[in-house]
Amino acid sequence: MLCWGELGAGIQHKPGSQTGDVLTGQRIQHVCSRDGVTVFVLGNGKVYTRVRGRKRKTEPGLFPHFKQQKIHFAASGTSHILFLSQAGTVYQSEVKSKDTATATKEFPIMKPQLLKSLSEKNIIQVGCGNNHSLALSKEGQLFAWGQNTCGQLGIDTNGASQPVPQCVTSLTGMPVAQITAGGEHSFALSLSGAVFGWGRNDRGQLGLKDTEDRHKPNYVKLLECKKTIHISCGEEHTAVLTKDGLVYTFGAGSYGQLGHNSTKDEIKPRLVGYLFGKRVSQIACGSDHTLVFVASSGEIYSFGRGENGQLGNRETSDQLVPLPVNITDTPDKNGTENGLTTKPAVKRIFAGGNQSFAERNDEVGLVPSVNPSALNTLKKIMTLDSLLEKEMDKNTTKAIVRAFSSSQNLSGSFLDVSKDGHFNTNGEVSGLDMSAVYLGFVKLVKNSSVLEKVKNAVEDKLIPSLPQSPACVETLRVYIILPELIAVLTDSATLTDSLNKAILSLQESYFKILECWWSTMPYYFFMRLVRSYQKESKQLLQITMVDTSKDNTKLLASLKILQALYKVNPSRHQKISEINFHIPVMKMFKNSLMACAQKLFPTNTQTIINEIQQQLIPYPCIFDFETKLEVLSLETKTLRNKNSQPALRLAVSRDRIVQDALCGLTLNRSAGYFAALQVQFIGESCVGHGVSQEFFTLFSQELHSNGQIFHCSQYSELLWFPRKEPERGDGFHLVGILCGLAVSNGFICNFHFPLALYKKLLHVQPTLEDLKELSLTGEKLQKLLDCEDEDVEDIYSLQFSVAEETADGQRVDHELIPGGSRIAVQKHNRKQYVDAYVDYKLNTSVKDQFEAFSQGFRSSLSVPVVNIFHPEELRAVIHGNTEYEWELLEQNAKYNGYTQTDTTVRNFWKVFESLKEKKKKRFLTFLSGSERIPAGGIRGFRITILNLRRNEPDSFYPCAYTCHMTLDLPNYSSIEILEEKLLHAIKFSEEFNAVPPQYL
Structure with a gap:
């Protein structure tokens, strides 16, 4: 073991073998140091300590209090030391201050005390700040205790200290790979590289772009997808290591401990550029200095405070950039050597307080490529997929059930490790390997007894523990994995119901993340998920119709999720056919009514089924087009019967179809526009459906040809709202009424409206494709998007504005964005320009006109069933069909x-x-x-x-x-x-x- 810095009896300015003969040849498992006290944990489980200033004991001495226990790890703060045994129990020793220890002539490290509250938690990792502690259990639970003045415990207690370990509940469900603590700040790292920090942040040591303290874990967004594998904390600074060997630092920089050739603080993670080209494999932070190790060259670099020789550069000055530590055998000024005869191969580095350590490798040339502490943590976190690879003996069975009881363990399983895919986990990608999920459950289903235990564990323990607002998106992986478990169960009704409740209780922002993950899910698994919910919804609907007194809460929950899956389907790279969502609703209703009639059910059965049908309208995914038409017809008839209003009668002249129709609607404003419509031509006695249908045919022809209300595009011959107000100000509203009457009465009227109008009626945002249908400008904008030339500005000479002609013939420029008339359209912002142009033409510029039309349409069609149609379907309902068979x-x-x-x-x-x-x-x-x-x-x-x-x-x-x-x-x-x-x-x-x- 090489040491330098503030050691037992003095200061060592260069690396040397200063651990004494007692540790020679021993395999050192871990070293921690803080405030003059150093703890060595050996591979055999023994503990040695060394205290600064004890002149008669300059080399480490055996810590006598662990005769029965084997210690695996230790962490030290300024006032205490934590010892973690190989069995997973935690002991805590108080450390007396230097003055107190000197005055009483007592050994400063007190006898360790077992932390009984953690004795059953199977702890795998501990960390210490100055006066606070962290512990991580094998189940993924994070515990904190001690001082909380700056929120360093991650539990909002208004600064009150906590003498007993408390669970950091805000990280529930996150698969934690590492915990670490600085002076008064803390960090947790997930298996997929998500970094969360909390506590003191006055120097920016949390990397959150500000200097405000945090009392709960906060996601370090700037480290997203950086593939973080290890975090090390100093007193007021933090260093982060990525799998690609990059180092980011942030926080206090007054001694150069950030390595940016500056003494400035950094409030955002900043790449240490002076290490460019060097693939770093380990990092370690002392109080105010930093060490990094480059495995490929075997070199250690140091930077930061050097007052006590902790940089190993034979100097006591600070160092602002990473420089190599000379660990070769060269004589010092007094002619003595460090006792080494060859350049040693380094295995690991450690730092703490004002000390630095490097463990030599017994076998020269064998150096690990990644941080061993990170590897050890990953080995201890037993993921479900690794468990399923084993033969299922008694212990494995228990471990599998335990893994299914913990959302932390489950969400850390089945990761996409190929090309480090799981490091890309974010709001759009789950980081899961769905093939591994499938194969895992194929193995699990072979053992029915284990499968039953797993089901019970999920239902009784895992699902109730799921948070509504998880801190880490990785927690949401549970909602992707569990449906695959449900797929292999023969009886999954209760489990499915519990899962549905958990999904629907998620806060909206997290539910949207789940929707994004569904949209990127492989085709086979998405198809299976949809079919599962379609099958479940159909079965629940059948039960509800057979026994109308039953609670339909489960049915509505299943339909909500099926509708959500339907919503994301169009955005998928591989869409599945809509037929996979459909349920033969009308057929089921008719069969149910027949069964009720045969069983002499009460006469209100039809009414109850109508109510059920009303509840299904918010879930249009289950209806095919024919069913939608049937539901529309049934709904309009039901509404008319309920209101019992007389028919709305219009008398029109064949010479003034549009004018007479609009006047007639104006005179009938007091009548319900959703009533049946009956039209009669003036001077003719015939009435009936055919006459009214003829009226709509003639009305659409005149509306298209006269140009008095709508503008007819010469390019497409479609009608759109003019910017100028028509002669009749309420024309848009009245035509909207007629459009709604056509739907509610089943008339065909080819209004020559573009699809954009029906999208807007159904609250679907129009796109460039809709502008293409309406205007030649759409094609021009497409050419702008397709242009590969870099000189877009010179070719098109466009700004973010639109030239329009006012009613008095004046030309006016409308800015598409603030200051748009001064912003040129270039290659990098052309998509923004096109989107803004489409929005202006199809939304902003016709806002008032469309609102009047929409209000009229809805007033004559006061049934929500119209919302079940797609825009294309609604246009077909009104315009009719021209596909003649x-x-x-x-x-x-x-x-x-x-x-x-x-x-x-x-x-x-x-x-x-x-x-x-x-x-x-x-x-x-x-x-x-x-x-x-x-x-x-x-x-x-x-x-x-x-x-x-x-x-x-x-x-x-x-x-x-x-x-x-x-x-x-x-x-x-x-x-x-x-x-x-x-x-x-x-x-x-x-x-x-x-x-x-x-x-x-």
Whole structure:
């Protein structure tokens, strides 16, 4: 063991063998030193101590109090020393001050006392500050006690000291790899490199970008994803080592202990640039100096305070940059040597107080590549995946159950160690190896008795311990791992329910992190997770419908998580099909009603099922499009029956469709706009669904052509809100009402609105793709994004502003961001410009106009069921469909007075099949009032062919009863006559550009 600095009888300015003959040849496990007291822990479990100033005992002496116990580790503060036994028990010795010890001539280290409160905790690591202590259990629990004036215990006690170890609950669930303490500050390091600090921070020693003390562990964000593997603390400074061999320091720098060629303090972690090119493997901090070890060269570097020779440079001056410690055999000024004959190979370094130590390696050239203390910690933390690799004997079984009882152990298992993937754990990546999770549970399921014990441990101990607001995101790994356990259980209902409650009790910010992890989960595991919740939701829904008195809390919890999974699916690199989320809700309802009717259930069963259906509306992931349409129809009918309002009647002239419709809506403001709509053309007696449908067809045509309310894009021929107010100020509101009436009454109206409008109605943010659909500007912006040229500013000459023309013809520039007219669009900020431009065009510039439209739409559709649709689906509901599957029209047809094999029927379909596409569309207009078909497609478009004039063949034209989608087809004597009559009816319809009144 090489030593230098403030040693037993004096000061040693260069490395030398000053531990005395008693330790020669001994394997030293650990060394700690503080305030003149040094403790040596040997590999055989014995403890030796040395005290500064005891002239008659300059070499270490055996500490006599551990005859039965073997000590593994020791940590020292200014007033106490902790001893950790190999069995995991902790002993504490008080240290008398130098003055007191000298006056009483007593040995300053008092007899160790067992810390009984930790005797059953199986402690694997301890740390000491000046007057506070830390201990880490094998289960991952962190304990703290002692002085708390600056919050160094991590428990908010208003500065009160704690004589008995207290659990630092804010780190519950975090897989802690290392704990360490400085003067009055503390740190904890997770298995994946997350760093948390607390306590005194007046010199920036916590690395949190300020100098405010912290009374609870705070995440050091600036060290995120740095692959931190070890932390060492001085009195008021901190050093951090990464797996890549980089060293960051922060805190007090008055002696140069940060190594930045400066005496300034650093409040943020700063890379020690003077070590560039040297892969550091170990770090150690004394009170005001720092040591680093480079394994590849075997060199030790020191920097900081040198007053007591602790830098080993034969000087007593401070050192502001890392310089190598000369450990070769060279004579000193007096001609004496340090007793070494060759340059020793270094195995480990230690520092404490004003002392430095280097342990020599017995085998020259064998040096560890990473900090041994970090390796020892990782070995002691028995992760579940390593346990599952073993044969399951009695001890292994107990360890597995114990691991499943602790969220710390579970969240530290199954890490993605390939290419250090787990070090990248953050709010977007879980750091888990899902294949390892799967293989682990495959092994676990082979032992049913162990599996049952594991299930009980998770349900009774682990889940109840999960925090709602975890300090470390690594704790959330439990929520990714446990569904894989549930997947291999035969009876998992209660466990699933407990897990669901825990997930849904997470604070919103942590639930969003979980959603991000779901979005990056491998395809197979995400698919399995979705199917699991879909299956569970279906089963719970079935139970609820069979017994409507049952509490449906479990069902709603399962649906909430299924809906959350559905929400993240579009953002996944590999999306799964939406069919995996669907549940045949309507079919289940119908079966349930039939079962209730057969069992003579109470008459209010239908009402109860309707209430259940209402509760399902917030979870649209379970509905396919056909079910959504059915639910919409059922909801609007239910609403009308509940309110019992008369139909909303509009009388319009064919010459003034838009004007008369808006005036009619204005006059009916007192009526409920969600009522049934009935339109009648002035001067015509016909009413019914077909007439109202014809009205919507004509209304959309006039709205598109007159340009009095909306602006029609020459590029896309789609309608959008103009910046100028229309002649009728409430036009947007009234058109919104009509749009809602179309939905609630099942009418088709091709308003020629872009998808962006329906996104906004459903609170979905429009994107550049929506601007592309509406305007040529969208394509230009895409070219700007795709431009590979560096000179974007010169090519496009754009600023963060938009030129608009006012009502009086003046040109005005609107800034997209504050000061945008003075900010040029360049390659680095073009995405920001495009996003801001799209937001301005589709949101900001039309805010008032859209709000008026939206309020009108919602006022005439006062049912929340509209929110279950996607924007594309809602547009299809209103605009109708143009995907014609003509063969289905014949397949779905019904007959009254005819059969499918009658000659007239067969001839009719022959004539229809021979028509060109345009003629077929006009026939649809003749039949239904619109050439567009309902959103569900033509398979739901059922035509009924009947014969009301059997005794008068050839005398009449076909007659359409559009209110019932019915065609009165006379019994024509020949196919030629049938073709002539049908084409005449279609031609007549074309001339009117609508359904002729006499055919209604």
